[in-house]
Amino acid sequence: MPLPFEQPIEDLAAKIRDMRAYATEQDIDLEHEIDALQGRLDRLMRDTYDNLTRWQRVQVARAPGRPTGLDYLQKAFDDFTELHGDRTLGDDPAIVAGLATLGGTSVVVIVQQKGRDTKENIYRNFGMSHPSGYRKAMRMFDMADRFRLPVVTLIDTPGAYPGLAAEEQGQAWVIAESIRRMSELQVPALSVVIGEGGSGGALAIGVANRVLILENAIYSVISPESCAAILWRDAGEAERAAEALKLTSRDLIALGVVDRVIDEPLGGAHNSPDAAIDLVKQALVEELAQLTHLSGPQLRQSRYDRFRALGRFEAVA
Amino acid sequence: MALERLFRRNKPTRKEDDTSPAGLWLKCDNCHAQIYRKDLVANLHVCPECGFHHRMPVGARIELLADEGTFERWSGGIKPLDPLEFEDTQAYTERIEKAQKKSDNPDAIVTGAALLAGQPIGLVLMDFSFMAGSMGSVVGEEIARAAERAAAENRSLVVVTASGGARMQEGALSLMQMAKTTVALSALAEKRLPYVAVLTDPTTGGVTASFATLGDVIFAEPGALISFAGPRVIQQTIRQDLPEGFQRSEFLLQKGMVDDVVVRRELKARVAAVLRLLTAGLPEKGVEALHAATV
Numbered sequence: 203m204p205l206p207f208e209q210p211i212e213d214l215a216a217k218i219r220d221m222r223a224y225a226t227e228q229d230i231d232l233e234h235e236i237d238a239l240q241g242r243l244d245r246l247m248r249d250t251y252d253n254l255t256r257w258q259r260v261q262v263a264r265a266p267g268r269p270t271g272l273d274y275l276q277k278a279f280d281d282f283t284e285l286h287g288d289r290t291l292g293d294d295p296a297i298v299a300g301l302a303t304l305g306g307t308s309v310v311v312i313v314q315q316k317g318r319d320t321k322e323n324i325y326r327n328f329g330m331s332h333p334s335g336y337r338k339a340m341r342m343f344d345m346a347d348r349f350r351l352p353v354v355t356l357i358d359t360p361g362a363y364p365g366l367a368a369e370e371q372g373q374a375w376v377i378a379e380s381i382r383r384m385s386e387l388q389v390p391a392l393s394v395v396i397g398e399g400g401s402g403g404a405l406a407i408g409v410a411n412r413v414l415i416l417e418n419a420i421y422s423v424i425s426p427e428s429c430a431a432i433l434w435r436d437a438g439e440a441e442r443a444a445e446a447l448k449l450t451s452r453d454l455i456a457l458g459v460v461d462r463v464i465d466e467p468l469g470g471a472h473n474s475p476d477a478a479i480d481l482v483k484q485a486l487v488e489e490l491a492q493l494t495h496l497s498g499p500q501l502r503q504s505r506y507d508r509f510r511a512l513g514r515f516e517a518v519a
Numbered sequence: 520m521a522l523e524r525l526f527r528r529n530k531p532t533r534k535e536d537d538t539s540p541a542g543l544w545l546k547c548d549n550c551h552a553q554i555y556r557k558d559l560v561a562n563l564h565v566c567p568e569c570g571f572h573h574r575m576p577v578g579a580r581i582e583l584l585a586d587e588g589t590f591e592r593w594s595g596g597i598k599p600l601d602p603l604e605f606e607d608t609q610a611y612t613e614r615i616e617k618a619q620k621k622s623d624n625p626d627a628i629v630t631g632a633a634l635l636a637g638q639p640i641g642l643v644l645m646d647f648s649f650m651a652g653s654m655g656s657v658v659g660e661e662i663a664r665a666a667e668r669a670a671a672e673n674r675s676l677v678v679v680t681a682s683g684g685a686r687m688q689e690g691a692l693s694l695m696q697m698a699k700t701t702v703a704l705s706a707l708a709e710k711r712l713p714y715v716a717v718l719t720d721p722t723t724g725g726v727t728a729s730f731a732t733l734g735d736v737i738f739a740e741p742g743a744l745i746s747f748a749g750p751r752v753i754q755q756t757i758r759q760d761l762p763e764g765f766q767r768s769e770f771l772l773q774k775g776m777v778d779d780v781v782v783r784r785e786l787k788a789r790v791a792a793v794l795r796l797l798t799a800g801l802p803e804k805g806v807e808a809l810h811a812a813t814v
Contacts, residue, residue: 262647268778305538311656316773362728362747362748364747364748364752364753364755365748365753365754365756365758366753366756366761366762366765368747368748369746369747369753369765369766370774370777371774372732372774373728373747373748374727374728374731374732374745374746374747375732375776377728377729378697378727378728378729378731378732378733379732379733381697381698381728381729382701382702382704382705385701385702385705386705397581399636401685401694402685402694402697402724402725402728402729402747403580405694405695405697405698406728408698409698409701409702421691421694422683422690423686423687423689423690423691423693423694423696423725424685424687425805428689428752432687433607433608433687434607434608442607442608445603446605446606446607447603447687447690447691448603448690449689449690449691453691454691454692457602457690457691457692459691459692459694459695467575474564487654499653505702506702506705509661509695509698509699509701509702510699510702510703512687512692512695512696512698512699513655513656513657513659513660513692513695513699514600514602514656514692515597515599515600515656515657515660515695516597516598516600517596517597517598518595518596518598518625
């Protein structure tokens with residue numbers, strides 16, 4: 203299913219498909235016409251994707267078919283061994299963690315997992331973690347430090363789950379603790395926002411030496427819908443809220459919140475998942491190579507400096 | 520202020536700056552008793568009839584916790600910008616200006632040095648009356664500076680929270696203040712200096728999910744709303760009524776999330792006791808000697 207703004211692209215692509223089929227069926231040469239249409243399609247895609255509004259990028263970031271954490275685990279990493287459970291409360295399917303290799307280097311990897319269909323979405327709680335998920339992440343941080351394994355996290359969550367049990371089990375407490383534990387890691391830590399970076403639930407596993415973001419991913423203090431409900435008293439104003447929140451990769455690099463934008467294939471990661479996964483892998487391998495020569499204290503200090511410097515203010519005259 | 524709407528049920532009926540004759544009498548939010556304003560203030564903004572803890576202005580909080588005449592302000596040297604050029608039903612710059620006029624502070628935070636029962640502390644006070652105590656770049660920076668300065672001056676840190684969470688109008692920069700404040704606390708930990716967090720009504724969202732809940736000791740005032748997600752958000756998510764007292768201090772004590780619920784008139788003594796005990800650990804050499812003896 204194309205996203206609403208993709209309909210003209212989809213229509214044109216369908217036309218090309220039909221023409222190809224017709225040409226084959228009738229055994230006639232329509233290559234010239236098809237090439238012309240293909241050129242138009244490329245231009246249309248470029249035009250569309252270069253000029254997406256922030257709200258449209260929110261839709262791309264959430265698009266079904268966009269590669270999820272598990273897709274990256276299967277294709278960008280090798281030898282993935284999942285490690286389950288937080289040793290206290292249970293095992294949260296919204297966060298998948300384990301050991302793997304990335305370009306030959308052993309790493310601890312932690313991903314937030316949305317579902318790829320309705321059934322999995324329900325199982326994964328739409329990528330919204332309970333405290334158990336963050337406890338599992340913290341257990342993995344400890345393991346990473348103990349065995350000197352770099353940490354890679356892939357962020358994709360609407361936010362930490364706002365439910366009864368989550369609150370009772372100290373959702374705020376585990377997020378705070380996870381931020382602290384990740385900031386204190388003595389090994390390289392890399393994070394990539396691959397889809398939705400939803401507030402504290404995302405930051406809990408986002409305190410990395412280098413924070414990367416996919417071109418069409420978003421990272422925000424609050425979802426546009428919730429922001430609209432509070433400030434405009436109308437969740438229907440989400441489009442305006444998305445504009446105001448400056449939550450796209452381009453906005454975030456300008457604000458210094460992220461360090462690097464990974465370009466997506468034309469048409470977005472949901473239309474070329476394998477190519478997108480490759481680009482993320484390349485970026486991670488490059489970034490990791492830049493960090494492995496640093497000592498534990500240097501890595502921790504660089505994380506301190508990175509996050510300590512964020513914010514904009516001015517001296518009182 | 521839009522965020523304050525979320526906390527309307529808890530909004531005190533009194534007005535801080537109300538000096539009109541009508542402001543002489545107030546109604547308790549909890550028992551609805553008529554209270555003489557001076558009595559409420561004299562009773563630390565706690566209802567003399569039912570003990571309900573009303574929100575306390577920053578100035579009164581300093582008087583409550585700092586030894587007389589010892590508070591020296593650190594904050595106030597920086598003021599907010601509008602990095603997102605944020606505008607909803609009102610421009611962020613207008614909201615800030617209004618709040619600044621009302622409060623005489625550049626943002627929702629006051630920090631400084633003080634003695635607490637003779638012990639040197641850095642004191643951080645969040646001001647809920649300023650844009651719902653929300654945390655943007657200035658609030659985050661002042662907290663981080665206070666933690667680092669307290670550590671540098673060998674002071675314990677006492678933080679009194681009151682906040683609706685991260686400030687939406689500074690977007691992801693506000694979110695990043697959660698990490699900034701958290702990393703700054705490590706300066707205290709490295710010097711084995713205590714950090715006591717006092718959670719007051721309300722403490723929610725990104726503030727609860729960062730420095731507020733990282734205290735070595737966490738006290739909560741009676742009846743305070745302390746949460747990650749607000750009650751309304753949860754209600755909308757689960758579509759059922761929330762249990763009585765859910766997300767209030769006493770509930771969190773029961774769930775093991777805070778060290779104790781402390782009434783306001785005992786707060787200073789309880790913080791003082793904890794600071795005294797935590798700063799009386801064995802000297803480093805003593806610990807080493809102990810290890811040497813047991814090996």
